Amino acid sequence: MxxxxxxxxxxxxxxxxxxxxxxxxxxxxxxxxxxxxxxxxxxxxxxxxxxxxxxxxxxxxxxxxxxxxxxxxxxxxQVRHISHGNPELTIQTDASLQGWGFVLNACKSGGRWTKNESQKHINVLELLAIYYTIKAVADKILGKHIKILLDSSTAVCYINNMGGSTENEADVFSRRFNDQLEWELNTDVFRNICEKTRVPNIDLFASRLNAKFAGTLYSEDNYRHGKLHSNCSTVANPAVVHTTDEIVSTETVDSTVTKGSIGTPARKQGSSSVEENDSNCMSCVRKIFRQRGFSKEAARIFMCSWKSGTKRQYQMYISRWLQYCRGEKISEISITVVNVIEFLTILFTNGLGYSAINTARGALSAFGLVVDGYHVGSHPDVTRFMKGIFNLRPTKPKYVNTWDVNLVLNYLRKLSPVKHLSLKELTLKLVMLIAITNAARAQTVHLLSINNMNKSSSQFVFKFDSLLKQSRPGADFSVFVLKAYPPDRRLCVYTVLKEYLKRTKVIRDQHKKLLISYIKPYAPVTRDTVSRWIKTVMFRSGVNTDVFTPHSVRGASLSKAKFNAVPVQAILHKAGWSNCKTFSEFYDREVAPGISFEEGVLK
Structure with missing residues (x-):
């Protein structure tokens, strides 16, 4: 200590x-x-x-x-009393969104909340009521053992536990949704299976949100949602499963290893287990850098070279590599090209495709390991082996076509004039216009801050303090511009943002993030919430959200810009790419058949 x-x-x-x-x-x-x-x-x-x-x-x-x-x-x-005896006084307190009150024998009083206090959660208000009550009757209770009666179990828990470090758990999950746990069978795949076999009589795994037929039982629905971080099935074939958002693997690997095999990943119960696995994995990476002779500070800087998303992608394969090395009884850093090829071969035999195995190769390359004078990922044998993987299991694009931006624009035009919209409708319209007009990721949108905002007569300019996904040395993406669109004020993000800032000024308190929740307590929202808002607009516009995710907004807007003869360099600059290969491979798609391209992205 x-x-x-x-x-x-x-x-x-x-x-x-x-x-x-x-x-x-x-x-x-x-x-x-x-x-x-x-x-x-x-x-x-x-x-x-x-x-x-x-x-x-x-x-x-x-x-x-x-x-x-x-x-x-x-x-x-220090001591701990077994009992403090019977209380000498009993005080009743209560709180509402308007004010607070108490009763102590014949003494009865209370008061109203200030404007800032009234915005706080009801559990906080219950605790404040107790605090103000004690201050009000301090002369009557000084030195006495008192008992407080109130109707908030959360406040009772906080007092008996002498405080807490988190808010009410139920309240957290009522505001934060984990769509990664709500799996759903792809409708077309399910229909094909039924046609080739038979229609099932019952589905014990379904919830009310992903049920496919009337014979479903929902008996486990509450249980499954109550255990948000445990008892979640690992999906054997993600190709037939639809989820509402990008899935980030948090899988851990069983520590029992047999020679020449890699255990199937299995999810552990509880977020602490995930954190422990992440810690062990990244600690091993740090240790390997130290074993190679780098100083403690140099190893720390190496660890910072990976962005959080890259770490999440790599850590599963790093865990598998360490597991493989333990099973083969070899050093993680003193290896041969045969070790690397055999490791990748096991991943291939376990059913992984080119993209996943290429990520595993990148994870090994991140160590900086050198084999036969080559970095492990660029060794000629590894490169040739990866070509074989590609020929056997080529990467398939997620989408063969995209949706027409006009569907969304027509819906957004109906949300006019902006001064008559509810805060929810105004928020949804603003988020979608920002995403479409800048081909922006949800991460970028949720990082916008009014602290770093400058307004002119025709545009809002934001500056980012933190790195974006596309940030890299030699490229500046710190400036984000939202321009006015005079030809159609109904689609003008500048006009919508002015109204949004005016509407949220009185409720945002000290929050500096641009986007805040449209319901109390009007707190800044997460990236996942931004994605859910975008998906809501897509669904209301008629876009098939069973097929297209919120991230597809980026590809849809870029593809339409290209169709309307926007220069490729302008597209690359807006998307944050250094060359057109990424655009042509993953984003440049034709619009679904039967949808015309008469107008530009906003025209």
């Missing part, structure tokens, strides 16, 4: 160890729970910042030192 107090930086793992020791003393230290929250919150923030790498270092803050000094000075004098 003294070591943390004196140090400026320590590893997250060491802080977690100290917290574990402190928590173990709670049964003997009555007020211990009041003096560890800052440690716990600092550790949680550090883990998020370092992608769940427990071996990364974190700064020891002043608030952490204050709590640790309390333990260092008082630990030997």
């Amino acid at each position: 003294q070591e943390i107090i004196q140090c400026k930086e320590v590893t997250i793992r060491y802080v977690a160890k100290v917290i574990g020791i402190l928590v173990s003393t709670f049964s003997a230290v009555e007020y211990g729970k009041l003096h560890y929250r800052n440690l716990e919150n600092a550790k949680t923030r550090a883990l998020k910042k370092n992608k769940a790498d427990f071996d990364a270092e974190m700064v020891v803050t002043t608030s952490m030192r204050v709590e640790l000094r309390w333990w260092y000075v008082n630990i030997r004098n």
Whole structure:
């Protein structure tokens, strides 16, 4: 403990160890729970910042030192009373969205909330009611044992636990949706299966959202949604499964390994297991850099060279590689080209295609390993082997055609005039116009901030403080422009944004993110929420959202721009690409048959 107090930086793992020791003393230290929250919150923030790498270092803050000094000075004098006896006074408190009140014997009073307080969650208001009550009757209860009666179980829990580090769990999940767990059989594939076999009598796995026929039982629906992070089936063939958003693998690998085989990934229960696996995986990567002779600081910089999305893609294959090396009893860094080819062969025999195996090759290349004078990913034998993989299992495009932007534009024109729209409709229209007119990813849209916004007579200019997915050395994507469109004010993102800023000014409090929720507490939204909003507009416009995901907006707008003779260089600049290969391979698609191209992207 003294070591943390004196140090400026320590590893997250060491802080977690100290917290574990402190928590173990709670049964003997009555007020211990009041003096560890800052440690716990600092550790949680550090883990998020370092992608769940427990071996990364974190700064020891002043608030952490204050709590640790309390333990260092008082630990030997602490006791825990088995009972405090019967309470001398009983106070009843309650709170609503308008105000608060209390009753203490014959003393009854209360008050209204301030404008800022009224925007807070009801659980917070219940706690504030207790706080103001105690202040109001402090002279009557000083030195006495009191009992407080209230109707909020969450507030009761917070008081009895002497605080908390998270908001009400049920409230969190009522506002945050995990679409990755709501799998659905592709309708066309399901129909073909039924035609070739027979129609099933019952579907025990379905929920009310993905049921395919009337014989479905929903008995497990509540259970499955109540266990959002556990008991989730691993999909054997993702080709026949439809999900509503991009799927990011958080799979871990069974530690039991047989020689020459790689275990099938299996999801662990609980987010902490995922974090632990991420930590072990990335710690091994850091260790390999250290074993190659790089300094601790150099290894840290190497770890920062990967963006979070790349790490999520690589970590599964890095785990499999480490598992393979343990099974073969070989070093992770002293390898031959035969080891690499055999590893990729096992992935191939397990059913992976060219794209996934190429990602695995990239993960191995990220180590910087050299074999026979070549980087492992560019070794001639590996390159030739990958050509064989491509010939046997070529990469297939996700879409053979795209949807017509006119479908969405016609719907957005109906949402006029903007001053008569509800906040929800205004928000949906703004998000979709931003996405279409800039071919923007959901990540880019959700990062927009009014702190870095400049307004002129014909455009809004935003600047980004953080890196975007397309950010790379030598290319500046820090400026994002939303231009006015005078030919049709109904599709003018400039006009919509002006109205949105005016409408949200009084409710956004201190939030600086451009996009906030259209329902209380009007907090900044996540990237997943932006994607869900885009999908909502697509669905309302008549776009088949069973086939096209929110990310397809990017391809649809770029394809239409190309059709209307927008220069390729302008398309590449808007999309953030260095050459046209990415566009031609993954985004340039014909519009679905039967849909015309009379107008431009907004014309």
